[in-house]
Amino acid sequence: MRQLLQIRGLRKQYGKHMAVDGVDLNVNRGEIVVIMGPSGCGKSTMIRCINRLTEPDAGEILLDGKSILNLDDQALREFRRTVGFVFQQFNLIARLSVLDNVMFHLVMAGIPRVQAEARARNALARVGLAGSEHKNPGSLSGGEQQRVGIARALASNPQLMLWDEPTASLDPILIGEVLDVMEELVQTTNTTSIIVTHEVGFALKVADRIILMDKGKIVEEGSPKAIFADPKSEVGRKYRRLIAS
Amino acid sequence: MLRFFRDGLYRDYLILILVTIIAGAAVSSGIAWAVDSYFGDTIQDMIGDNGEYDLILHIRETSEEATLRELERIAQQQYPGAAVAKTISLAGQANYLFGFPQEAKTAATFSRLPSIFNAVPGLSSYTVIVEPSVLIRGVHPSVSDTLQQRFNQIDGVKFAFKDGKNMLIVLESADHSKTVMNEARQILKEYQVLEVRFPMGIDVDVQATGDTVMQLLKQEYPKTELVNVSSAEYGEELDALMKTLVEMRHFLLSYASKVKIQLRAGSNLVVGEQILVQGSSSQALVPGEAAAPDHVVIEILEVTGDQAQGMIVSGSVAAQGGAVTQPGYKYASDNKVGQPVGQVQIENERYRLNYAIEESLRLLTELDELSVEAAVAVERADQVLTTFQEALMQLEVLQVQMQQLNKGLVENGVQSTGEQLIVSLFLNGLLKNIAKGGTETPGEFDLDQLENLDIASMRSSLSNIAEQIGSIQGIDVQAIIDQITDIRDSLPELDDEEIGKSVHLVDNYIAGQVIPGERIQILVEHGPIDEEAVEPLIRSRLKNQYLNLYSIAAGTVNPDTRTEVFRILKEVRATIAGIVSIAVVGIFLMLDHATVFSTLKWFRANQKQRRRGFARLLNPVVLFSAVVGMVILAATYVLSNAAIPYISAMTVAAIGLGLGIVIGTFSEKFSPVRADEIMAGLALGLSNTQIMHEIVIPDSRPGLLNLLNRTKQKF
Numbered sequence: 001m002r003q004l005l006q007i008r009g010l011r012k013q014y015g016k017h018m019a020v021d022g023v024d025l026n027v028n029r030g031e032i033v034v035i036m037g038p039s040g041c042g043k044s045t046m047i048r049c050i051n052r053l054t055e056p057d058a059g060e061i062l063l064d065g066k067s068i069l070n071l072d073d074q075a076l077r078e079f080r081r082t083v084g085f086v087f088q089q090f091n092l093i094a095r096l097s098v099l100d101n102v103m104f105h106l107v108m109a110g111i112p113r114v115q116a117e118a119r120a121r122n123a124l125a126r127v128g129l130a131g132s133e134h135k136n137p138g139s140l141s142g143g144e145q146q147r148v149g150i151a152r153a154l155a156s157n158p159q160l161m162l163w164d165e166p167t168a169s170l171d172p173i174l175i176g177e178v179l180d181v182m183e184e185l186v187q188t189t190n191t192t193s194i195i196v197t198h199e200v201g202f203a204l205k206v207a208d209r210i211i212l213m214d215k216g217k218i219v220e221e222g223s224p225k226a227i228f229a230d231p232k233s234e235v236g237r238k239y240r241r242l243i244a245s
Numbered sequence: 246m247l248r249f250f251r252d253g254l255y256r257d258y259l260i261l262i263l264v265t266i267i268a269g270a271a272v273s274s275g276i277a278w279a280v281d282s283y284f285g286d287t288i289q290d291m292i293g294d295n296g297e298y299d300l301i302l303h304i305r306e307t308s309e310e311a312t313l314r315e316l317e318r319i320a321q322q323q324y325p326g327a328a329v330a331k332t333i334s335l336a337g338q339a340n341y342l343f344g345f346p347q348e349a350k351t352a353a354t355f356s357r358l359p360s361i362f363n364a365v366p367g368l369s370s371y372t373v374i375v376e377p378s379v380l381i382r383g384v385h386p387s388v389s390d391t392l393q394q395r396f397n398q399i400d401g402v403k404f405a406f407k408d409g410k411n412m413l414i415v416l417e418s419a420d421h422s423k424t425v426m427n428e429a430r431q432i433l434k435e436y437q438v439l440e441v442r443f444p445m446g447i448d449v450d451v452q453a454t455g456d457t458v459m460q461l462l463k464q465e466y467p468k469t470e471l472v473n474v475s476s477a478e479y480g481e482e483l484d485a486l487m488k489t490l491v492e493m494r495h496f497l498l499s500y501a502s503k504v505k506i507q508l509r510a511g512s513n514l515v516v517g518e519q520i521l522v523q524g525s526s527s528q529a530l531v532p533g534e535a536a537a538p539d540h541v542v543i544e545i546l547e548v549t550g551d552q553a554q555g556m557i558v559s560g561s562v563a564a565q566g567g568a569v570t571q572p573g574y575k576y577a578s579d580n581k582v583g584q585p586v587g588q589v590q591i592e593n594e595r596y597r598l599n600y601a602i603e604e605s606l607r608l609l610t611e612l613d614e615l616s617v618e619a620a621v622a623v624e625r626a627d628q629v630l631t632t633f634q635e636a637l638m639q640l641e642v643l644q645v646q647m648q649q650l651n652k653g654l655v656e657n658g659v660q661s662t663g664e665q666l667i668v669s670l671f672l673n674g675l676l677k678n679i680a681k682g683g684t685e686t687p688g689e690f691d692l693d694q695l696e697n698l699d700i701a702s703m704r705s706s707l708s709n710i711a712e713q714i715g716s717i718q719g720i721d722v723q724a725i726i727d728q729i730t731d732i733r734d735s736l737p738e739l740d741d742e743e744i745g746k747s748v749h750l751v752d753n754y755i756a757g758q759v760i761p762g763e764r765i766q767i768l769v770e771h772g773p774i775d776e777e778a779v780e781p782l783i784r785s786r787l788k789n790q791y792l793n794l795y796s797i798a799a800g801t802v803n804p805d806t807r808t809e810v811f812r813i814l815k816e817v818r819a820t821i822a823g824i825v826s827i828a829v830v831g832i833f834l835m836l837d838h839a840t841v842f843s844t845l846k847w848f849r850a851n852q853k854q855r856r857r858g859f860a861r862l863l864n865p866v867v868l869f870s871a872v873v874g875m876v877i878l879a880a881t882y883v884l885s886n887a888a889i890p891y892i893s894a895m896t897v898a899a900i901g902l903g904l905g906i907v908i909g910t911f912s913e914k915f916s917p918v919r920a921d922e923i924m925a926g927l928a929l930g931l932s933n934t935q936i937m938h939e940i941v942i943p944d945s946r947p948g949l950l951n952l953l954n955r956t957k958q959k960f
Contacts, residue, residue, distance in 0.1 A: 053928055055852070073252060073932070081930035091925035095943060096960055104939065104960045105929035152929070 004029040004160065004192050005050070010059035012045050019045040020056070021216035029159075032186050032193045034203040034224075037213035037235055043196040044088075046213075047162050050194070051083045052076060063160070081109050084153030084161040084191075088168045090145045092137040092152075098124065099133035102152045109156070116155075123151035127181050143174035147181055154185065161186075163195040175199070182206070200243055204228070212236050249848050254934045257953070261837060264949055265877050269829045270884035277822035277885065284814050288807075291332050291340075292374055295419070295807065298328060298342035299350065299375040300358070306339045308367025315365045316341055323361070324349050338369060350375070350415070352397075352404035373408050376805050377419035379426050381412040384800040385438050387474035387768050392432065392800065399428045412800065422804065429802050436799035437769040438474070439776060441783060444791045449763035451475045454787065458765055461786050462774060470770035494751045500737070501744040502562060502593040504543050504555040506573055512586040514553050518545045519576040522589045525564035530574050530582045542576060543589065544745065553587075556748065557741035562591045595736075602733045609726050616717040623711045627704065634700050768799075816890070823887035827900060830878045834870075834908040835915045836948035842870045842912035844941050847920055848933075867909040874905020916945050 005027040012020040020042040027033050035043045048054035050061060052068065061068050068079055092101050103120035107113055124130055127147040137145055146166055153161060166182065167175045179202050186193050186206050197203060203210055204224045212220040212227065212235045220233040231237045250258060292298060304312045313331070320327035326346035333340060345354060354361070355375065362368055384392060389407055396405035396414045401421025405414045416425055441458055443449050455473035462471055508514060523530050524541035536542075541560035545553055562569045570590045575583025739747065773796070780794040803809060845866045878901030879894070881887075889897075908915065918941055926936040942954040 051928060053924060073248075077930040077932060079930075080928060083928075085928040087921070087925065087928075089921055091921040091928075093922050093925065093940060094919070100960050105926075105931060107959060108929075108931050108935050108939070156929075 002029050003027070004031075004064060005194075006060075006062040006065075007046075007050070008060040008062075010046060010049060010061065011057045012042070012049055012054060013057055018216050020049065023059070023213075023216070023218055025211065025218065027160075027192060027194060029192055030190045032195065032206055032208045033211060034207035034209070035194065035196045035211045035213060036198065036200070036203060036239065037219075041213045041235075042216040043213055044164050047164050047194060047196050050160075050162060051080050051085060053085070081105075081156055082159050084156060084158035086146070086149050086153050086161070086163045086166045088165040090137075090142075090149045090169075092145060092148055094137060096137075097133065098129065098135050098137060098140070098148050101137060101148055102155050105152070106155060119155050119157075120151070123155040124148070126154060126185065127151045128177075141174060142170045143177045146170065146174075146178050150178075150181060150185070158191060161191050161193040161195075163193060163197070165196050165198070167197065167199060200228075200239055204243075212239070249845055249933050252932045252934050254937060257934065257937070257957075258841065261841075261950055261953060262873065262877060264953060265830070265833045265837065266880040266884065268949060269826060269833060269877065269881035272829045273822045273825040273881060273885035273887060276825045277818045277887075280821050281814055281818035284817070285811070288810055288814070292807065292810075293330065293342055293344070296376045298330070298344040299355075299373065300343045301332070301372045301374055302341045302343055302362065302365065303369045303371060304339045304341060304365070305367035305369060306334060306337055309339050311366040312339070312341065312368070316343060319343075319361065319365075350403070352406045355404075355406040355408075355413070355415075358408075373413055374805070374807065375413060375415055376807055377416040377422055378805040379414040379416065379422060379429060380803040380805055380809075381414065381429060381433070381800040382803055383410055383798070384412045385436075385474070385768070385797065386410075387438070387472065387766070388436050388799045392436075395432050396429060399425055399432075401425055413805075422808075426802050426804070433799050433802065434773075435770060437772045437774060438797040438799060439767045439769055439774060439779075440795045440797055441765040441767075441787075442793045442795065443763045443789065449765070451763065451765055455765045455767065457786060458783055459767060461782060462767065462769075462779065465779060465782065466769075466772065466774050469772050469774065472768040472770075473765070474768045475765045490751050494748055497739075497744050497748050497751070498556065500595055500739070501748075502557050502591050502595070502741050504557060505590045506543075506545075506553040506555060506587050507590070508548075508551045508553055508587040509585060510551075514545050514548055514575075514586055516545050516548060519543065519558070520545065520555070520573045520586055520589070521576045521582055522569075522571045522573050522591070524560050524562050524569070524571070526560075530572070532574060532582050532584055534582055536576065536580055536582055541591075543573070551587075555589075556745050557591070558745035558749075559742050561740050561742065562593060563596060563740070568592050568596075593741075595739075598736070599733065602729060606726055606729055606733075609722050609729070612717070613722040613726075616714050620711065620714045620718065623707055623714060627707050627711075630700060630704055630707065766797075816888070819886060819888035820890065822885040823882060823889035823892065823897075826881045826885050826887050827878065827904070830874070830881050830901065831904050831908075833949060834874055834877070834904055836946045837950035838870065838873060839908050839912040839916035840918070840941060840945040840950060841937075842866055842909050843916050843918045844923070844937065845869070846912065847918055847923060864909075866912075867906055870909025870912070871902045871905035874903070874908065875899075875901035877901065878904060919944060 003026050005025070007023055007025040010020050010023040010025075011018070023042075023046055025033075025046075035047070037043055045054055049056040049059075050068075052071075056069065059069075063079070068076070071079055093104070096104060099117065099120055102123055103113075103116040106116035106119060111119075121130070121133065124133060127150050129144060129147055129151065132140065132144065132148075137148060140148065150166070163182070167178050170178060179199060182195075183202065183206055185191075186195075195203075195207075207224050209221060210224050210227045211218055212231075212233055214233065214235045220227060220231065220236050227236055228240050228243055231240050292301065302312075302316070313329075316329045320329050320343075324345055327349070328342070328344035330342045331339065332342055355373070358371065358373070362371065381392070381396075384407070389412065393405045393407065393412060396402060396412070399414070401417050402425060403415045403417050405412055414425060414429060416422060439462070441454075452473070452475075455475050459471045459473060462469065506514070506520070514520070520543050521530055521536055522541045522543065524539065526537050526539040526541075528537040528540070530536070530540065539560060541562060542558050543555040544558045545555045547554045568591065570588060573586045573589035575586055577583045776794045776796040783794055784790050784792055804812065846864070849864070849866060875898050879898050882894075882897045922940045922944070923936055926940050931939070938954055938957045939960055942950055943958060945951060
C-alpha cells in the first residue's frame with residue numbers, strides 16, 4: 001500500500017508548552033487513522049499542522065513525497081483544496097445558506113457555479129441534508145451544522161480528510177447522527193482519513209490504525225484490536241479500562 | 246504583514262484609502278459649504294445686497310414704531326428715494342437698514358450722520374456699511390485730516406469720511422478695492438506715531454519732555470518731520486475713566502467705616518478673608534454656630550504685623566452711633582462662625598461727618614439769631630449810656646446847687662431856718678447814695694469819680710461792637726446754611742454694605758484694565774523710526790529706565806464690513822471643514838479600516854514567526870494604522886481646504902497619527918472579525934483577498950469598504 005502522508009520529527013511549541021514533540025507518522029493511501037489521547041496531548045495541533053492551519057516549528061510533512069512546508073502561497077492554497085477539514089466548532093460562514101456554505105469554496109477555486117452547485121447538492125445528500133440547501137446554518141441543530149461542515153469538506157473530493165474532533169462540541173444525542181454519517185462516509189469512500197476523536201466505539205469500528213498520543217508524542221499505535229487488547233502505554237490501558245467499564 | 250496584501254489585496258486597499266480621502270474631503274467640504282452658504286444667505290438677508298444699504302441703525306425694541314415713523318419721515322422729506330428696511334432683532338435691540346439715494350451718498354452726508362439721525366427715537370448707535378468701501382481703523386486724530394485729504398486723491402475713490410476713530414474710503418466701484426487698499430497702505434506707511442509711556446505716578450511736563458524727545462529724534466533721524474501730538478484726544482477718555490475710578494475707589498474707602506483689627510496671636514488672617522462681628526445683632530457670635538443675617542461681615546484689606554484693616558461688606562454699625570469695638574471671628578465658608586481673631590474697632594466716618602454737618606448747621610442758625618439779639622443789646626446799652634450821662638450832668642448841677650445851699654447854711658449858721666436844715670440833710674443822703682463811696686462829709690460827696698468814667702471810650706467800644714455785629718449780620722449766613730445743607734443732602738446715601746459692593750465693582754473693572762501713566766506722542770513723517778533702537782537713547786536722555794517706547798500705526802487698512810464678514814465666514818468654513826475632516830476620517834477609520842486592521846492582527850497572531858525585541862513591544866499593525874490615519878487625514882484636510890486656527894499641518898498629521906493609533910489599537914472593539922470563519926476560509930484554500938471579499942468584509946460594519954466590496958463579492 002503506497003504511502004500518502006509522511007510526517008517526520010514534527011514539533012510545535014506554544015511558549016514553554018511543547019504541543020507536538022517530534023512526531024513521526026506515515027499514513028497510507030485509503031487508510032483510516034484514528035488519533036486518540038487525553039485533552040491537550042497535541043492531537044489537534046498535529047492535524048492542523050498537516051494543512052498548515054498551524055505552522056509547525058520544525059519537522060517535515062510530505063504528501064505524495066512532496067514537502068508541504070515549503071509550498072508558496074499559491075501552492076499551499078491548491079494543496080488545501082485537496083484536503084478536507086472538518087472542524088470541531090463547524091466553522092460555517094454564518095451569513096451564507098447551507099448550499100452556499102458547501103459550494104462557495106468550489107466557486108472560489110474556479111469551478112463553474114452550476115457544477116459546483118451540483119457537487120454541493122450531492123455532498124449534502126450524502127450527509128442526509130437534501131432539502132435543507134436554503135436554510136441558514138443558524139437555524140440548524142449542532143449535528144446538522146456539523147454535517148454541513150462534513151459536506152463542505154467532501155464537496156471538493158479530497159484525497160485526504162482531516163477530522164478534528166467533529167463530535168466534541170455536540171451533545172450526546174446529536175453525536176450519534178454525526179458518527180453514523182462519518183462511519184458511512186469513511187467506509188464507502190476510499191478517502192484517506194485522519195480522525196481525531198475521543199469516541200472509542202467509533203474508533204474500534206472504523207479505524208485501520210489507532211494512534212495514541214500523550215504529551216505531544218505518539219506513545220502507541222496499532223490496529224484497534226491490538227491496541228485495546230494488549231495496550232503498552234498508560235493511555236492505552238486507560239482506554240481499555242474505559243471499554244471494559 | 247505585507248504578505249497579507251501580496252495576492253492583490255493591496256490594490257483594493259489603496260482604492261479604499263483613495264476613496265476614503267475623496268469621500269472625507271467631499272463630506273467635509275460639503276458640510277462646510279452648506280454652513281458657509283447658510284450663513285452667507287443669512288447675512289445677505291441681514292444687510293441686504295451689495296451697496297443697497299449704507300447704515301445699520303441699532304434701536305431699542307421698545308421704540309420701534311416711533312423709530313420707523315421717524316426713519317420714513319427722513320426718507321421721504323430729507324432724502325427722497327432712501328431705502329428703509331427692518332432686519333433681525335438681537336438682545337432687545339431692533340436693527341434697521343438705511344440706504345441713502347445715490348445722489349446723497351456724499352462726504353457731506355456721511356460726515357453729519359449723527360445730526361441726521363439724532364431725532365430717531367430709541368437710537369442706540371449705528372454701524373456704517375456703505376459699499377464698496379475700504380475701512381481704515383484706529384486713525385490717529387492728529388493725522389486724520391491729512392489722511393482724509395490724501396485718500397480723497399486716490400484714483401477710484403469717491404470720497405473719504407471720518408466715523409469716530411475710523412475712516413471710510415468710499416469707492417467708485419468694487420473693482421478699485423484692491424488698488425485703493427494698496428495705496429492707502431502706502432500712505433499710512435508714511436506716518437508713524439511714537440508713544441513714550443511713563444510709569445504710573447510720574448509727573449511729566451508733556452510739552453517740555455516732548456520737545457526733548459523730538460530734539461533727540463531729530464538728531465538721530467534728521468530727515469523726519471516730527472510733531473508733538475500728545476494732546477490729541479486719542480485714548481484719553483480711557484485714561485480719564487480709569488483715573489476717575491481710582492479716585493472714586495479712594496473716596497469710597499475714605500467714606501466707608503474704618504475697621505481696625507487688633508489681631509490675636511496666631512490669627513493668620515490674609516487679605517481678602519472675611520471676619521464677623523456682632524454689630525447690632527441680638528444674636529451673639531458663638532464659634533461653630535451659623536452666622537445671622539444681621540451680623541457684620543468685614544473683608545480684610547491689609548494685614549501688617551498684629552494689625553489689620555478691613556472694610557464692611559455686609560451689615561451696619563449705624564445703630565451703635567457709628568463707633569463700636571467688638572470681638573471679631575473668622576467667617577467660615579459654610580456660613581459658620583469661626584475662631585476669634587481679635588478685637589475689632591469700627592468707626593463710621595460717614596456718621597461723624599453727618600454729625601459735624603448737623604452741628605455746624607445748628608451753630609450757624611444760633612449765630613444768626615445771636616447777632617440780631619446782640620445788636621439790640623448794644624443799642625440798648627447805648628441808650629443807657631446816654632441816660633447815664635444826662636443823669637450825671639444833672640447830678641453835677643444838683644451838686645453845685647447843694648454846695649451853694651450848704652454854703653448858705655454854714656454862712657447863715659444859727660440864722661438858718663429848720664426847713665433849710667431838713668433839705669440839706671436830704672440832699673446829702675441822696676448824693677451819698679448816688680455817688681457811693683463819696684466823702685462822708687455832708688454836702689461834699691465826690692462826683693469826680695463818676696465824671697472820670699470814660700463814657701466816650703465806652704461809647705466807642707459799643708460802636709465797634711455794633712459795627713462788628715453789623716458785619717456779622719452782613720454775612721449771608723442763610724446762604725452758608727443752604728450750601729452746607731446741600732452738601733449734606735448731596736453726600737452719597739450709601740451704607741457700608743453698598744460701599745463694599747461698589748469698591749468690589751470698581752476693583753473688578755480696574756483689574757481688567759491697565760491704568761496708563763503719562764505719555765508723549767510724536768507724529769513722525771518720512772520715517773519710519775526704529776523704536777527699539779531709539780528707546781535706550783530716550784531712556785538715557787530722560788534719565789528714566791522704566792519708560793517704554795511704542796510705535797503705533799496711523800491707521801490699519803481693512804476691507805469693508807461685508808468683505809470682512811465674508812472673510813470671517815471663509816475662515817469659519819475652513820475651520821468647520823477641518824473639524825469635520827477629523828471627525829469623518831475618524832468615522833471612516835472606525836467603520837472601514839478597523840476591519841482591515843483587525844484581520845491583519847488576526848493573521849499576525851497566527852503567523853509562525855517569533856518576535857523579538859522591539860517587534861514584541863510595537864505591533865506593526867498599529868504602526869501601519871497610524872501611518873494610514875496620518876496619510877488619510879492629511880490628504881482629506883488639504884483637499885477640503887480646511888484650516889483650523891492655530892493648528893499647523895504638522896499638528897494635523899499628528900492628529901491623524903493619533904487617530905490611527907487609537908483605531909489600530911482598539912480595532913477589534915470597533916470591528917471584530919470571526920476567527921472561525923477566517924480559519925475555515927484558509928482550510929478551504931481561499932486566498933487572503935477571497936477571505937476579505939467573501940468572509941471578512943461582508944460581515945463588517947456598513948461603510949465604504951462594504952460598498953466597494955459589493956462588486957467583488959460572489960456570495
